Amino acid sequence: MYISANAKRLVLSGSEREILNIVRRQGSISRADITAHTNLSQQSVHRIVDGLIQRRLLATQKAIVKGRGKPSPQIILDTASSASIGVSLSTNIIEYTAVDLSGRTICDGALNAAPNDREAALAELANLTSELAGSGPLADRRFIGIGVAVQGYRTTHRNRFTTPVPLDNWARVPIDEIFEKHLKYASFVENNATSAAIAELYCGGGKSHGCFGYLSFNLGFGCGIIWDEKPVFGGHGNAGEISSIFLDDEAPHRPALGELQKRLSDRGLKLTFQQLLDEFDPEWPGVAEWIEEVRPNLNLVIRGLSSILDPNAIFFGGEAPAELRKLLIEACGPAEKDRFGITKPYPELLLSDISGDAATLGAAMLPLQQIVFRNHAF
Incomplete structure (x- = not known):
């Protein structure tokens, strides 16, 4: 590191x-x-x-x-003396949150900088951390570090990611090193799905499940894996890159919100991604048809996680509105039965109970996981 x-x-x-x-x-x-x-x-x-x-x-x-x-x-x-900051680099916005040692939010907000404007984002973050630590809500608190959640997958062990096109200026660069250089605090980076799974583990329903999967419905579609209360990163740091199981001709039919946005546009409903999140209506023309379209691949993902990981639960999270995630859960098929007619052990499908984008909260927990609490990474 x-x-x-x-x-x-x-x-x-x-x-x-x-x-x-x-x-x-x-x-x-x-x-x-x-x-x-x-x-x-x-x-x-x-x-x-x-x-x-x-x-x-x-x-x-x-x-x-x-x-x-x-x-x-x-x-x-001691929840009054320390703080950790999380930054989420998503395709439509850069959000931040500061938490205490328990994971409770102290303050949060969004940057004015465009997500793909790296220099402007770093400059704004430098000013922000200075203000928060000066006379702001983090005054007199020790900064543990800064965590970054980014959409994409690792290309090397040096924490370089292949990001979606709207975040191209963050692609294939050492994000943690760049943050440490500019902000002068210990910095860590993880993809948004694993970051969200870490948030679920420390601050959400994952407290009751030692082994679970976390499905992250964003512009794309990702997954984080928790095993024995430890986030799983895999040999190349890409464990949970569930979209990679789909071939090129199958990828448009995975449950990625970018694909839903296209289907709505085809029906004449032109929405920005942020509008899709903020104004979602299950009655929009094309929503029911899209859910039916992605149902087979969503069930494939559930069966894959169930057979390989055998989790107690699978949380439906990410940026997708809770109402949409609930519809996706309802679209999933039931557990199979064995030859005796008994239902096989199957993960419980649950809504993440973390409001907003859990990746930002998970990013804030990264420095705490790596520096303060027992390092669960493997």
Whole structure:
């Protein structure tokens, strides 16, 4: 991983990150109970927890009485002292969000810069981070880092992506290195579908499912995979590039919103992509026909994920309006039955409960995943 000489990077030991992750998952926990979740001695846990409190990563909460004896003070994440920023590079807009250690949003918004204007976007982000850290809502908070979600797939291990045409100025360049150079903070990049899956894992319904797939319905169509509470990146960093299973003549019939936009245009409904998202109406002419058109390929994706990953759940997310995602779920076929007539184990198909584009939130969680909590990447 490239690290700028000017990047401000928090450094934690593996044991510190393990304890922070335990506290994150539990929400509130005593020192003694932390010990039960680790292979560390009680003395080591107490020492590490005290150090993390001094570094303003953990905090104490009013003790909870449990039977006789002196009540044990609870340990929680210090959500008032640190922040992480996420930036989502999508084809129609650049959005940002800042979160605390729990993933709660502190502030968010959109840039004025056009998504494909790289220099203008970087300049605006530099001014924005300076303002937020100065007298803005992030004043007096430690910046953990900046995460970037981008639409596209990796072409090399150096985090260069082949992006959609509307983001061509971000294609095949080391996005994380560029962000670190311009913004002087530790920076990380991931594709938008995996970023959204990370958001679902830390902040959404994924908390209840250790193994799930995340379908990202955007201008294109992608997928993120979580296995045993870990995002799966694969050998080339492209695990979940589900659209690659479609041949060229099949690609127009995958559930990508860009294809829906074309079908609506053919029916005389000329919409920008943002209008499609903001003004979606299931009664528009062509919507029902498009869902019927993509149904076979959508079912193929569900069966593929079910047979290869065997997930507990598959979340329907991305930029697509919730009403459209609900229609896509309803279009999916039922689970198959075995020779005894018993329904085979099958993933639960669920709406993502994260409002808006989860990729932005997932981007904000990337620095926390990589620096603060146990690194789940594999």
